[in-house]
Amino acid sequence: MGEAADEAHYAHCEALIRERDRDLWLACLFAPQPARRHIHAIYAYAIETSDVRARVSQPLLGEMRLRWWTDALTNEVSEGTRAHPVADALLDTVARFDLPRDELVALADARVAELYDDQMPDMATLDDYCRMTSAGPIRWAARILGAGPSPAFDEAGLALGLTRVLRQPAGSLIPADLLARHGAELHTNAPALRAALAELRDKAQKHFETARGMARGLEKGREALLPAATVPLFLARVATSGYDPLQELSEPSPLRRQWRIWRAARGVGL
Incomplete structure (x- = not known):
């Protein structure tokens, strides 16, 4: 070529x-x-x-x-x-x-x-899935930008990956052990399922906050974190009383998402 x-x-x-x-x-x-x-x-x-x-x-x-x-x-x-x-x-x-x-x-x-449609067996398996599918591209982008290894990139990827799972109707990627812990079942908009997904939301939020704290100490590669910048906007929607786990999560307005990315970029982090 x-x-x-x-x-x-x-x-x-x-x-x-x-x-x-x-x-x-x-x-x-x-x-x-x-x-x-x-x-x-x-x-x-x-x-x-x-x-x-x-x-x-x-x-x-x-x-x-x-x-x-x-x-x-x-x-x-x-x-x-x-x-x-x-x-x-x-x-x-x-x-x-x-x-x-x-x-x-x-x-x-x-x-x-x-x-x-096989059920994700446990939270550890879901974490591995998110590390490979969401954190991987962030790590590679950071490497292209000249950054060395940092857990900040994995933390941002885990936050992003878990948020992507929450944005879809609750399905087989929701771990079986998480559902069992809350006595929840898929395909039912019941309080138990909402409680299980609230735990998943809190986990995503913690990963995001960890990544944001670590971003301040990065010398290079902070721009690689920006794909995760909109995570808080989606997690806030999961936390509302109108959240339906059986439906695809509605998106915040494009303007709000763009503003969040721009603000994170101005801070060169999250």
């Missing part, structure tokens, strides 16, 4: 993010321009893998699609892989910044759980 094709593939990644997740696209704008396209590549990969469930009629077909991504990350690059704009930009970014391929593979592997 020539330089023009490479640029087109990076542009494709940005367009995909802007279409699918405008808040994420806005958060990426605050990263330094040279790093921005590479951050677009890793988030485009996260979006591509998250979209697999909606694109297939059977779980096995979804597993095949996810296996294509793991093969692209672990095997010799083929022309077929390079012809895929997101894969091409992702592999170029991985090579330039020596991103941990095992972690990128783990993200695709974690998406397999989304293809089936």
Whole structure:
């Protein structure tokens, strides 16, 4: 692939993010321009893998699609892989910044759980899922920005991942041990289920507050935390009396979300 094709593939990644997740696209704008396209590549990969469930009629077909991504990350690059704009930009970014391929593979592997309706067994498993699917891209973005390892990136990712679970109608990602602790069942808008999700909300809030406190001590990479900046807005909605765990959570206004991202960026943190 020539330089023009490479640029087109990076542009494709940005367009995909802007279409699918405008808040994420806005958060990426605050990263330094040279790093921005590479951050677009890793988030485009996260979006591509998250979209697999909606694109297939059977779980096995979804597993095949996810296996294509793991093969692209672990095997010799083929022309077929390079012809895929997101894969091409992702592999170029991985090579330039020596991103941990095992972690990128783990993200695709974690998406397999989304293809089936098997209950998430416990809170520890959900935490691992959030570390792979939500914290992973934040860690990689921080590395692209020149930051060293910090628990702040995992804490922000856990807050973001748990909030994403709460934004969807209560389903199989809600851990069985959490439900059992409250005597709750899925598919019933009962006080017990709301109590279980309130515990999950409080856990997400604690992770966010921890990440915000740690952000002040970061020398580099604080812009990588910005995708989690809107977490408090969504958690506040979960806390309202009108919250229905059987329905997708309504979104705060775009203006409020944009303001929250801008304010966090001005503080270069959360």
